[in-house]
Amino acid sequence: MSNNSGKFELTRKGAAALAVGALALVGAAVGATVLVEHRLHGHGHGAGHDHGHDAHEHGEEGHEQAQHRGHGHGEDHGHDHGDPAGRPDGAHEDEHVGGKLRLSPAMIENAGLELLTAGPGKVAVTLRLPGEIALNAEGVAHVTPRVPGAAREVKKQLGDAVKKGDVLAVLDSRELAELQRELLAARERLTLAEASFARQEALWKEQISAEKEYLAARQAVAEARIEHRSAAQKLGAAAGAGGGKGGGYALIAPIDGTIIEKHIAVGEVLKEDTQVFVIADLSTVWVNVTVYAKDLRRVHVGQGAWVTAEGTPAPARGTVTYLGHVLDEGNRSASARVELREPDRAFRPGLFATVDVSVEEVDAPVVVSDEAIQRVDGEDVVFVQEGDAFEARPVKLGRRGAATPAGQGARVVEIAEGVAAGERYVGKNSFVLKAELGKPEAGHGHAH
Structure with missing residues (x-):
């Protein structure tokens, strides 16, 4: 019996020893798990060691506390660093905190953000008026046969550029x-x-x-x-x-220009008053502008103007050359004319246009591109570069107008408060930053 009893006691002791060893292994495993998790979140080795020691000393209770502590550290890290996936620092490229955005150079390039420098400049305060592009009536020639005849030969076609004296067609009469x-x-x-x-x-x-x-x-x-x-x-x-x-004679181009109308074919019989060709000098075009009665005192002959129309690459600079003295009875407006010299071919007669007449030029200490102004939370803001971040800076706006004298009609705005001369800001495509700022802030989840 004593032998059996001895064996039984040894077995109980062995079981106890085995239980203690198992608890130690579990505690070590928990400590290693916490250590790995903390290292992913940027914690040092010491924290993992402490948790493993607690588990070893306190058995099952220590195990639960270690698990709870490891879980708690994941929650704290998620709140502190704003990364729901528990990624290491620098794993994401952009973030925004307190109205500031951080974007990588690659993202700035991909978004097409234009970085400009605020500074002093002249602002041409403009009056915006509607208009329509038209031919220069003084540069249009109508070619007629003068005598009846039949077309023997047609030498020029629609759209051809001609010089004064060129033969357009030959007729028999x-x-x-x-x-x-x-x-x-x-x-x-x-x-x-x-x-x-x-x-x-x-x-x-x-x-x-x-x-x-x-x-x-x-x-x-x-x-x-x-x-x-x-x-x-x-x-x-x-x-x-x-x-x-x-009985044959030639129709001759009376001016340099472009054939904009053609009404002749070989063999066609023409009357003496038939308008066979229309030639227009397109080196200048007119823009017929409507000036309402309330604006008449602000418009004068000789003022500069910028003209834009659908499909035109950039505003064209012109001059007010005429202002009517009689008002239209229908809409109580006067007609004005802006002349454009050597305009882009996109300024085609017949297009509706927007005309910004320069009525005043002012010197402003700080001007920015009009494209830079965005509306955020009811305020006008400009995205100003601060190191590697962009701040949505509230601004107080002054006068709006066109950049002069070499601004190609680009729209600018005076900044009364909010941006200093020399600061870098986002001009073109600044709406991209506004959209990014409006997204829900990443990183409010918990890391498990």
Whole structure:
């Protein structure tokens, strides 16, 4: 029995020893788990060691406390660092805290953000008016045949650029042939009359013929000359500078320009008043502007203006060259004209336009691009660069207008308060930062 009893006691002791060893292993495992979790969250080795020691000393109770502590550290870290996935520092590229955004250089480039420098400048305070692009009426030529005829040859097409004197088309005309015949006949009669007069003059001087015959011959020469001159003028008026032989004559371009209308085809019979070609000098265009009665006192001839229209690459600079003296009875407005010289071909006659007339120029200590202004929480803000971050800086705006003199009509705004000269800010595509700022802040979850 004693032997059996001894064996039984050894077995209980062995079991106790085994239980203590198992608890120690579990505590060590928990401590290792906490250590790994804390290292992922940036904690040192000491914290993991302490938790493992607690588990070893206090058994099952220590195990539960260690698990609770390990879980609690994950929650604290999630709140402190704003990373729900428990990623190491620097694992995400952008964040925003307290109205500031941090973006990597790659994100700045991909978003197309334009960084500009605030500074002093001239602001042209403008008056915005509606308008319509039109042809320069003083640079338009209508080409007509002047005599009926049929098109023998067409040398120029719609859209072609032509020079003054270029042949546009060649026509055949019976009327023109008749005028040419009359001119030839008048020329022959003049030649005969001149010869007869020379003979009568010689006979009269030798007192062979009577003075009456001499005077009659001189009168005949005068009449022949008048008929010849008249026939030549009729032919010239009919054929213009083109002239022609055998009933054919050329339609000639009267100015440099571009053919904007063409109403002729080979073989087509044309009347003398048919508008065959329209040529326009597009080196200048007019913009017809509507000026309302309340704005008339602010608009004057000679003021600068910027014109934009749908599809145009950039505003075009022009000058107010005309302001009407009579108001339209319908809408109580006057007509004004802005002339654009050498405009981009995108400024096509017929397009509706927006005209910003410069009514005042002011010197501003700080100006920024109009694109930089965004509205956030009811305030006007500019995203100002501060180190590697962008701050949504509230600003007080001054006068708006166009940049001068070399601003190409770019819209700018005066900053009365909020941004200092020399500070860097986001101009183009600043709305991207506004959208990013409006997103829910990442990192409010718990790390488990």
